Amino acid sequence: MTVKKVTAPWCIQAKAEGQKITMLTAYNYLMAKILDESGIDILLVGDSLGMVIQGGTDTLSVTLDEMIYHTKIVAKAAKRSLVIGDMPFMSFQLSPEDALINAGRLIKEGRAHAIKLEGGKAVTEHVRKIVNAGIPVMGHIGLTPQSVNEFGGFKVQAKTEAAVEKLISDAIALEDAGAFAVVLEGIPTEAARRVTQHLKIPTIGIGAGQYCDGQVLVTYDMLGFTDFHARFVKRYALIGQIISDGVKKYADEVKSGEFPTSEFAYNIEIQDEANEETEYVEREEQESESSGNYSEAFDDLF
Numbered sequence: 001m002t003v004k005k006v007t008a009p010w011c012i013q014a015k016a017e018g019q020k021i022t023m024l025t026a027y028n029y030l031m032a033k034i035l036d037e038s039g040i041d042i043l044l045v046g047d048s049l050g051m052v053i054q055g056g057t058d059t060l061s062v063t064l065d066e067m068i069y070h071t072k073i074v075a076k077a078a079k080r081s082l083v084i085g086d087m088p089f090m091s092f093q094l095s096p097e098d099a100l101i102n103a104g105r106l107i108k109e110g111r112a113h114a115i116k117l118e119g120g121k122a123v124t125e126h127v128r129k130i131v132n133a134g135i136p137v138m139g140h141i142g143l144t145p146q147s148v149n150e151f152g153g154f155k156v157q158a159k160t161e162a163a164v165e166k167l168i169s170d171a172i173a174l175e176d177a178g179a180f181a182v183v184l185e186g187i188p189t190e191a192a193r194r195v196t197q198h199l200k201i202p203t204i205g206i207g208a209g210q211y212c213d214g215q216v217l218v219t220y221d222m223l224g225f226t227d228f229h230a231r232f233v234k235r236y237a238l239i240g241q242i243i244s245d246g247v248k249k250y251a252d253e254v255k256s257g258e259f260p261t262s263e264f265a266y267n268i269e270i271q272d273e274a275n276e277e278t279e280y281v282e283r284e285e286q287e288s289e290s291s292g293n294y295s296e297a298f299d300d301l302f
Contacts, residue, residue, distance in 0.1 A: 006041045006082040008114055008136035008180040014041075014213070015202040021181075021214025023204055024222070027053050027070045031219060032077035040081055042204075044116065044216060045071040047086040048145070052220050059145045062088040064102055071110030084138055085112035089146045092117050092126055099126035103135050116183065118144035120170025124177040131178030139174035141167060142208065143186025156207075158187040164194060171195045171203075183216065184208040186232075207232035 003010055014021055023042035026032040027049045035043055049070055050062040064087075071085040085106035092099035103115045114136035117123060127137050143157045151157070158167045167187065174182055181202045184192045189209025196203045196211055205212030207230065221228060224238040253259035 003080075005080055008082070011041075011082070011181050011202050011214075012200070015200070021202055021204060023214055023216035024219045025049075025052070025216070026074045026077075026219065029073050029077045032074040032081075035219065036078045036081045041214070042084060042216075043074055043078055043081045044084045045074050045086060045110075045112070046116075046218070047088045048218055052218060058148050060089045060148070064088055064091045064105065067091075068105060068110040071106060071112050075111035075113075082113050083111070084114045084116050085110050087115055087117040092123065093119075096126045096129040099123075100129045100133055100135075103130045103137075104133065107135055114138060114180070116140055118146050120166075121173045124173045127174060127177040127179055137177075137179045138204075139171070139179040139182035140185065141170050141174070141182060142184050142191075145185075154186070156186050156188070158191040164188075164191045167191060168195050168198050171199055175199050175201050181214075184212055 011021060021042065022040050023044055024035055024040050025046045025048060026035055026043040027045060032043055045067065047059040047062045047067065049066070050056040050059040053070075054062070056062075067085055067088050071083065075083045087099070087102065087106070091102040099117070103117075106112045106115050115130065116138040117126065118140040119126075120139075120141050123139075127139065130137050143151070143154065145154070148154060158164050167184075171182055171184075179201060181204055182195075182199070183204045183206065184195060185205075186207045189211065192203065192205055192208035193211035196213060202213035204214040204216050206216045217233060220226060221230065221233045222236050224235045225240045225243075227240075229235070250259065
């Protein structure tokens, strides 16, 4: 099922037609542009930026203003992909009213197409209020990173029958509240299969096995930017090593004097002042005629 623009209803239709959904994280314009042009269905501007971009040990310190900033950047690059802004810790927990106000900021200021928030039955009224305002909501249950202190660390959840039943109940409650999809994180494969079977909306798995309707990974993890390698992460490239090799070669060439050669320099004959003034006037007239064409304005540089 091809589509020019991915939307929340498209995600539900994709599940109905048995089409897997792809989702990756994005935090900046260039990466978002690459992912969008590569056909990734959903770009998640996750609060994981607190760890991946800011170097923190968890996601708890990320602010709503920071999420809006990064979401706005990603949204500029997305032509086909659905952009989802993550609701950071304490941006929605206080009340459904607070949740709506802050979700509205992610849409209005961050230009997100939808929002994601963590929690099960405890946040169904929050979800319902946001959805009723016309904002699509993606749920998130299982290992919810904002509850890391409650869990005692980033640990696999739903390992007992009672916990699986609660997970199913939470997922159904989110669907009934109007969520268009739900992330299942850090749970056994069988638990994810059972949750997925109970829902009409798609499940997006991360560390939840192959039976989910879609998959999401942190882009920096799956591209090998760092040494971090969780059990559920498959590395599709080793970009970190490629960058390191390139940077080291650059540094070596600068120190040895090999870079820059004349190929990478402006080899222009220096003119006397009279000729230089004439050239400046002529160029000013040409730029005026170009009506501010961006590419023409930088012809000399590139």
